[in-house]
Structures are given as C-alpha cells and as structure tokens.
Amino acid sequence: MINMKVDIGGIKLKNPVVTASGTFGFGREYAEFYDLSKLGGIVVKGLTLEPREGNKPPRIAETPAGILNSVGLQNPGVDCFIKEELPFLRRYDVAIIANIAGNTVEDYCRMAERLGSHADGIELNISCPNVKEGGISFGTKSDSVHNITRRVKEYCEVPLIVKLSPNVTDIVEIAGAAEEGGADAISLINTMLGMSIDINTRKPVLANMVGGLSGPAVKPVAVRMVWQVAGSVNIPIIGMGGISCWQDAVEFILAGADAVAIGTANFTNPYAPLEILEGLKKYLIENKFIGINELKGRIEY
Numbered sequence: 001m002i003n004m005k006v007d008i009g010g011i012k013l014k015n016p017v018v019t020a021s022g023t024f025g026f027g028r029e030y031a032e033f034y035d036l037s038k039l040g041g042i043v044v045k046g047l048t049l050e051p052r053e054g055n056k057p058p059r060i061a062e063t064p065a066g067i068l069n070s071v072g073l074q075n076p077g078v079d080c081f082i083k084e085e086l087p088f089l090r091r092y093d094v095a096i097i098a099n100i101a102g103n104t105v106e107d108y109c110r111m112a113e114r115l116g117s118h119a120d121g122i123e124l125n126i127s128c129p130n131v132k133e134g135g136i137s138f139g140t141k142s143d144s145v146h147n148i149t150r151r152v153k154e155y156c157e158v159p160l161i162v163k164l165s166p167n168v169t170d171i172v173e174i175a176g177a178a179e180e181g182g183a184d185a186i187s188l189i190n191t192m193l194g195m196s197i198d199i200n201t202r203k204p205v206l207a208n209m210v211g212g213l214s215g216p217a218v219k220p221v222a223v224r225m226v227w228q229v230a231g232s233v234n235i236p237i238i239g240m241g242g243i244s245c246w247q248d249a250v251e252f253i254l255a256g257a258d259a260v261a262i263g264t265a266n267f268t269n270p271y272a273p274l275e276i277l278e279g280l281k282k283y284l285i286e287n288k289f290i291g292i293n294e295l296k297g298r299i300e301y
Helices: 078-089 105-115 144-155 171-180 216-230 246-255 272-286
Strands: 006-008 012-014 017-019 042-045 060-061 067-068 095-100 121-125 160-163 185-188 191-195 210-214 236-239 259-262
Touching: 006 095, 012 095, 017 272, 067 216, 078 095, 095 105, 105 121, 105 144, 105 272, 121 144, 144 160, 144 171, 171 185, 171 216, 210 216, 216 236, 216 246, 236 246, 246 259, 246 272, 259 272
Parallel strands: 017 042, 017 259, 042 095, 095 121, 121 160, 160 185, 185 236, 236 259
Antiparallel strands: 006 012, 060 067, 067 210, 191 210
16 A cells, blocks of 8 residues: 655645645636646645735636636635635535745734634645735845744644745746745745736736736746755645646655645646556655655665
8 A cells, every 4th residue: 555645744634645825716616627636736826915806807728738826815705714615615524735825924814813723734825926016016125035934923722834936047046045934834936927818909918017926837947946845844745836747746745845736737637636646656656655655855876
C-alpha cells in the first residue's frame, strides 16, 4: 500500500492533491462530478471581510497557453462562507483551507479571528495581481511579508499558509520573510501579472487592463521558484502553477513541493485532480517508492 499522506504545517491531508483557490469555488459545482472526499484538500475561493462584487467584465481572457483573470475576488464575504458554504463542505472527509484577502493588515487579522477553527487551515493571500488596492503590495517586499504574517499569526487558531507572488525580484528572500514571520507553510506560485490587447479595437481585452496569468505558460517559472524556495526554508510547500497532468505534479514534488494544487486545469477537465492523483500513485509504484514523501526533492544531479 502506497502512503499518500502528507502534513502541511499541521494540516493532515490523506493525499497531496488539493484544489487551488479561485478555481474551485466552494466545491458545489465539482461535487456534481465526483465525491470531494477523494481530494486531499480544498482551498476555497478567496474571501474578503465583506461581500465583494469583483471587477467589471470582461474579466477573463484566454491566452495560447493559459488564461488571464481579473475577477477581482468576487465573493460573499467571510461570514456568509462560515454560515452557508462551510456546512456543505463539511459533509465531505476533506481538509478545508480558507483563502483570505484584505486591503489592510487589520482586515486579514479580523478574518483570521472570525474563521477561528472553522477551517482546517488559512491561506494568506497577499499576492493577488488582479485587484487595484491592497493585496499585491503586501506580498512584494520582505518586510511587509514578515509583518503581515506575524500579525495574522497572532489571530490564527489553525495552521497558516502564506501564498507568495511570483512578481518579485527574489522569491527566496520573500519566502524567508514569511517563515520568519511564523508561517506554517508556503504556497507558490500565485498568478503572474499579464496583459492582452485586442488589435481590432486597440483596447485591452480585460476591463481591468491587466490580470493574473495562469495555466501551462507559468509552469516552468513555478517549478523553478518551488525548487529555489525548497532549498531555503524548513516549512512545507504547496506547489502550483500550470499543473495539468500527473507528470507536472511529479515535477513539482521532485523540485521540493510537499503537495500540489490544481487550478486552471479544473476549468477544462473537472476530473483533473483525481486523474493526477491516480497518476502519482502509479508513478510511485512503478518506481518502487513506498510513499509520496520519499519523492520530495529527489532530483538526480
């Protein structure tokens, strides 16, 4: 029997496959396709303190190897999530991780406090590139990353995961700041800042002008950053960015990820997380590994 269990800073997952925030909603639509208990974890849609309508459309644009998104954190607010969405998710035997975003440090602290132990973990979104205020400014400088991580940690009753932006000069420095600030784990990467222009109208395709690029286009950057960070921190890493098949997931784990998050692939294939999980199991068996943790960082130099 292959051991697929992983521990993400105190969050016990039955397997290393989770869904990336913003690509899985609150799980209701995907529950019509399969039993959500088969997943290791679900990272829910980004939450804010109050309900948020998000950016004006158009706010999604396809690219040759992914999508640009400027949804702008549309969500019902943290209180509505606790009251209406969490009871549904708790029907399933799966770890629930709440992704939180705010305009101020106080916003983040208040959300962590309200969530309490309702979720199994909190993912601190300080790196969202498709909102104009707050968000990204917290995730691009090491001192601000350290400060917000330390502050939110004081209010956090469950393990705290800090989601890092790739739109920085030195990802290792940023990751180190999160670890020093008290992060229990790191997730990376968030989307990369991108833009698309309609040559017929000569206008930006997105109403917000720019948005977050995700999908296969960002995978080599994500693998590189996971590899760099894995060599510099002593806390678990959830790797993400363009994972579309089990081979991609193996790459991330070889680079040093403890778990993998499936994002954009969910839009084109709702069964992607389960197919990736099965592929990982077969790879471990064929290569005579006893468990998933044996594979972590096993690059042959």
